[in-house]
Amino acid sequence: MDSIKKVQAWEIIDSRGNPTIAVGVELASGAYGEAAVPSGASTGKHEAVELRDGDQSRYNGLGVLKAVDNVNKILAPSLIDADPTEQLKLDNTMLAMDGTENKAKLGANAILGVSLAIAHAAANSSKKPLYQYLGQRESYLLPVPLLNILNGGKHASDSTDFQEFMIAPAGASSFAHALRMSTEIYQALKKIIKGQNFSTNVGDEGGFAPSLPSNQAALELIISAMEKAGYKPGVDCFIALDPASSEFYEDGTYVLAREGKRLNREQMVDYYVKRTEEYPIISIEDGMAEDDWEGWKLLCDAIGDRVQLVGDDLYVTNIKRLSQGIAQKSSNSILIKLNQIGTLSETLAAIEMARSAGWTAVVSHRSGETEDVTIADLCVGISTGQIKTGAPCRAERTAKYNRLLRIESELGKQAQYAGLASFNNLKK
Ligand code: PGA
């Protein structure tokens, strides 16, 4: 049995130039694991607490030195000599030390950094890549990537009301094929946007962020890009949306400012129904706001048999909120973000709960990312079937896709592309 010899955290910067935390775990054998924690912008209000210093004299108050200290001075001493393969036990130890419902005392960022670094160290100690350490299987499922090629909402300025317009190359024959298809569509989109004299600058997740008049204009551009690149919309490649609607929900009204629309929940549902009839939309995340449970139910009753409805801010990777959604049939899928909940064990429990209900689980990055690629291994290791990690642009996004390319290549015949079958929550 190997044991934890040293746990150390330090402050780094993320892809938006804000501080975040990195943690290294060293074992007695010399094996080492490291992880860095991402950070959101359109953060759900029920997420676990991301501890920030609030000291305005450094990083505009966004420093994470308290979280770093909590790792080095509080968590580390309690983990020394522990068996790194006992992930659940160690995660529970950290939860108990924090003692709060939302990890407000030590910080979900501090706890997650340690939790993931322990898993990496244990995998290295067992001489397995992380995905194999997380799930030893005969064959592995490579996820369908959901690539956010057009950014709006909080991830761009002066762009669409909806936050994310993604493409889902579910008709590809392998992950490498899916990524090639997506990248060709991304490049075609750039040419089209340029041709229409819009800016080709990119948003936080690497997607273009043109100043379009409506969400429909964005959908039209994406369909044109698929066709220009030589792919069939609705066969080779589908559209996935993340409106992130909590961001434009004001006092019970969904406000689409760019289109000059103010919609109640019934009208918002109707808006989605129409769009899904006009375009090959296979997935909608956060179509309704984080506490509009009634709206979610309406949407799921309307299109839940044919469109994947993913709860992000609604569930915040938390099994308490997820079990409510399952009981009420609020959606048919959950978005999985490790830092919304703060430990690997709780994340795995959320995925497991979703699966047992016949739902899908889409593993996701955050808009503020690092070069950490843990989510790529997580998807493959437990065969989630779908990943969302931005456009095929900007190294913090491509790092995850490139990790998946490497895994697919190293697995050879043991790798299977999840494809359309990964939408097992849909009837047709
Ligand atoms: P965030 O956005 O990382 O800024 O919260 C991602 C999402 O809403 O899915």
Ligand code: ZN
């Ligand atoms: Zn989202």
